Amino acid sequence: MADVNIAKAPANDAVLPFYATGALAFLALCVLLLVSPQSLQTHFFNPHLLSIVHTAALGWGTMVIFGAAHQLLPVICEQDLYSERMASFCWYTLTTGIALFVFSFWDMRTGWLMITGGALVVLSVLLFVINVLLTSRICTRYSVQKMLIVSSSLWLLFTVVVGLLLAVNLAFPFFTRSHLDILKLHAHAGIAGWFLQLITGVSAKLVPMFLLGKAGEEKWLKYACLFQNAGLLLFLADGYLNGVGDRSLLYGALILAGVLCWMRYLWTAYKSRLRKKVDVMMKHTAFSFCCLLIAFALLPWVLYAQGSRWAMLYGSFIFLGWITGIILGKSFKTLPFIVWNGHYKHLSGKVKVPLPKHLYNERMVEWQLPAFVVALFSLALALILDNLLLIRLSLVSWLIVALLYNINVFKTLLHKTKTLE
Amino acid sequence: MNIDLTHTHVNEVMQAQNALYNVIDPELFVNVVDLGLIYHIEFPPDDHIRVTMTLSTPHCPMGEAITTGVKNALEASFPGKVIDIQLTFDPPWSFERLTAEGRQQLGVK
Known part of the structure; x- marks a missing residue:
């Protein structure tokens, strides 16, 4: 056939189990919230809420994103996924790790069970990062999207390693800094490093494709990458050395500038879209962006x-x-x-x-x-x-x-x- | 795709084009001919049919399904022929390649 490589989609077992588990985790998240609604009225460092937040961040968000990323990495990198086996295997470690972690947090059973859960999550992320790095290494050309995917996966690794250290610190205290301060840094490395940069990179590729619009000027995506990383790095460094304080707003503003640059990039695709009718799935996306901006507005x-x-x-x-x-x-x-x-796929054109x-x-x-x-x-x-x-x-x-x-x-x-x- | 009516294989090319109307891009719900994905259909002297085509996006996730669909449709329409698909992004696909029918189906004004 063609002399042009069309990246093959990875096997379904590297993708679908993540979607199925993520959907069930979303249901579990809503059930846990319903079982413990009062946890939303207390300080954020409470066992039920920690359990709920990790169900949301790992079981729901990260699980579905892993599945989607295994499918979309070949599209973004224009190469086959480096290892489907590694992608399939990390579902087992991620699911087991999250289950142990969430179960341990619910009654704050600190100790080896929680640490094992955390270690399994770290192992899963390590496998994911290796797959991302080796798939993007064989990319034929540089792209900001690719850089954002790589940086987001490295931020995820940083986040889960700090998370594991926090779990160890609960059982065997060794931190010289406040546990709660490190927890805030851990949470924001996940939010602004993993989720924000991954979503920025993937949407920069997919939104123009779905809207049949022109991709925006790449400079906006470069600025987005720069501001998001600069803001986060400064927040983490200052937060670690001096504690989370007033200057966080400044770093938040830098990250917000990165978000606005990303939205400016997507705006071009929206304005030049061939499909004038925006479908309900894209409306979900537009609404989700509004939620992100509201979250920024709440920072003060x-x-x-x-x-x-x-x-x-x-x-x-x-x-x-x-x-x-x-x-x-x-x-x-x-x-x-x-x-x-x-x-x-094999029946298309036949029947x-x-x-x-x-x-x-x-x-x-x-x-x-x-x-x-x-x-x-x-x-x-x-x-x-x-x-x-x-x-x-x-x-x-x-x-x-x-x-x-x-x-x-x-x-x-x-x-x-x-x-x- | 323009068909040269003076071409030796004009009937075969038209038959091939008719077969390809049944191959739908699963994401856009428009057939590959009206999308303008088919650049040339050639009938060399051997038992081959050579299709030069593109995809709406390089490394389109549905690319394999679309090229397989083209192969399947031509194999069904021309039993015994070997289908060669030459995928190219030169020139890349653009909106201008849509036919009037394709534009209508996509709701493009």
Whole structure:
């Protein structure tokens, strides 16, 4: 066939188990929140909330992103994935590690169980980083997208290693700095290093592709990469040496500048899009970006206001607004195509086959967006009012969102091959 | 793709084009002909059919499905022929390659 290499999609077992587990983790996250809504009204360092946050960050966000990254790395790097076996194997270590970690946090069982969970997560991330580095090493050309994916994976490694050290410190204290200060640095390395840079890099490739728009000027993406990394590095260095204080706002502003440059890059794709009608999945993405900006706007309150509610609100907009929003939308831009490829790639052109959009319930994705918006803003209101009953009610709507998402994800995953004639 | 009506194999090229109308880009829901992905279809003297085509994005995740679809459709329409697909990004695909029908199907004004 062709003398041009078209990167082959990796085998489904390097991708689909991550989507399935991520969807179940999202459901588990909503159930845990419903079981312990009062944990949203106390200081963020409480066992149930630590368990919930790690379910969100690792079980939900990182799990789905690993699956998507294994699929998309060949697209971004224009090469086959370095090792499918390594990609498949890290599902076992990541899932076991997260389960042990979340279980240990729930009742704060510090010790070897928690440390083993953390070590398994570190091992999984190490495998992921090796795959990213070796896949991108064989890239034929430099791109900022590739650089962002590499930097995000290195930030993830940094985050989980610090996380493991925090878990060790709980059982065998050895830190000379405040545990809570290191916890804040750990959390923000994950948010601004791993999630932000990964999403920036991947969206820079995918959004123009999905909108059929022109990619923006690369300088904006370079600035995005520079500001996001500079802001985070300064925050971590200053936070470690002097504690997290007033200057955090300055570093937050630098990271925000990086976010705005990234959005400027995407704006070109949106303005020049060929498809004028923006589908519901892209609306999820647009809404998720608004949540990220709201989280930035909340930073002064997180730093200076009394009580924990603003920190809770900030965390909710990050994990439940931004990261969840982007995954809820992008799942149905990627998963049906991956599953379709497995069922129909070899039948295409021979017989009439369903299209990827027929593998899931489109109507349900349309319901998912308003349900998600209502769930998020009702939770935000409940947190601001500090009202347990309202928090419980909003968490019921989160459970509905998780059920809608799970039903659709498993409908796609369990699809059976069929022809239309 | 323009078809030269004075070409020796004009009938075969038209038959091939008709077969390729059944190959749909799974992401865009438009067939590969109206998308403008097919650059040339040639019938050399041997038992081969040579298709020069592109993809809407280099390393498109659905690239393998699309090229397999083209191969399958031509094999069904021309039993016994060997299908050679030459994938090229020179020139790269652009919106201008869409046919009027393709534009309509994509909702492009």
